[in-house]
Amino acid sequence: MKKITRFLVRKIPRPLLIRFSSVFSILVRPFYAGNNVECPICGHHFRKFLPYGNDGAINRLCPSCLSLERHRLIWLYLRDHSDFFTKNYKVLHFAPEQPFIKRFRKMKNLDYTTADLVSPIADLHIDIMNIPIEDNSYDIVFCNHVLEHVENDITAMKEVYRVLKPEGWAIMQVPINYTYNKTHEDLSITDPKERERVFGQYDHVRWHGLDYPERLKKAGFKVEEFDIKKYISPELVEVYRLDKREILYISRKM
Numbered sequence: 001m002k003k004i005t006r007f008l009v010r011k012i013p014r015p016l017l018i019r020f021s022s023v024f025s026i027l028v029r030p031f032y033a034g035n036n037v038e039c040p041i042c043g044h045h046f047r048k049f050l051p052y053g054n055d056g057a058i059n060r061l062c063p064s065c066l067s068l069e070r071h072r073l074i075w076l077y078l079r080d081h082s083d084f085f086t087k088n089y090k091v092l093h094f095a096p097e098q099p100f101i102k103r104f105r106k107m108k109n110l111d112y113t114t115a116d117l118v119s120p121i122a123d124l125h126i127d128i129m130n131i132p133i134e135d136n137s138y139d140i141v142f143c144n145h146v147l148e149h150v151e152n153d154i155t156a157m158k159e160v161y162r163v164l165k166p167e168g169w170a171i172m173q174v175p176i177n178y179t180y181n182k183t184h185e186d187l188s189i190t191d192p193k194e195r196e197r198v199f200g201q202y203d204h205v206r207w208h209g210l211d212y213p214e215r216l217k218k219a220g221f222k223v224e225e226f227d228i229k230k231y232i233s234p235e236l237v238e239v240y241r242l243d244k245r246e247i248l249y250i251s252r253k254m
């Protein structure tokens with residue numbers, strides 16, 4: 001079963017996995033019954049999470065809602081450290097993540113709009129580097145794992161800043177290469193194989209480094225660093241299977 005699951009998770013394209021997630025989840029869940037890990041998003045417990053990624057790294061993907069470490073971290077921040085679930089907010093969500101879409105859509109306190117350059121399920125088909133929306137329009141913008149794909153990430157950040165209302169905030173997580181002090185980008189690399197070798201994925205155009213928050217500041221944001229390890233026990237970090245290195249950057253328009 002282990003081999004079959006790993007094979008399925010690695011070989012089936014994620015959009016297909018998402019599309020058939022309920023069937024997939026029903027098939028897989030009995031083999032993962034247990035109480036070692038818990039997904040704070042869907043609330044289910046498992047013996048462990050599913051493997052995920054090119055290297056088939058174990059214990060990452062929630063068999064029920066398909067959340068990964070980064071989704072669980074964002075959820076915990078929103079749930080326990082913000083008023084996202086209670087206050088009325090106008091929200092713009094770029095490249096909306098599967099574990100969040102249905103849940104955010106159902107929330108009565110949100111005026112919620114999704115956006116994507118290509119995805120047919122998004123409400124708006126727009127380019128984040130040139131957002132056709134007036135200044136000061138949204139309270140919150142989410143834009144996770146997008147800025148490593150776009151031609152100019154600072155331009156995109158500035159656009160997010162522009163459409164946010166004063167005192168609005170954004171979460172714009174990216175994969176970070178913790179061995180790089182400075183972001184490495186090279187738009188002249190266009191070959192998918194070469195991009196995968198240099199930037200870690202066939203459609204990435206940069207590896208953000210430890211200077212990532214500085215780039216957000218360059219775009220005008222005041223950046224707060226949220227480290228979940230300051231608020232929950234190491235045991236709970238393991239139960240939720242979070243990435244201990246990941247810092248959540250809350251970017252505020254002041």
Ligand SMILES: [Zn+2]
Nearest residue numbers: 039042062065
């Ligand atoms: Zn889940």
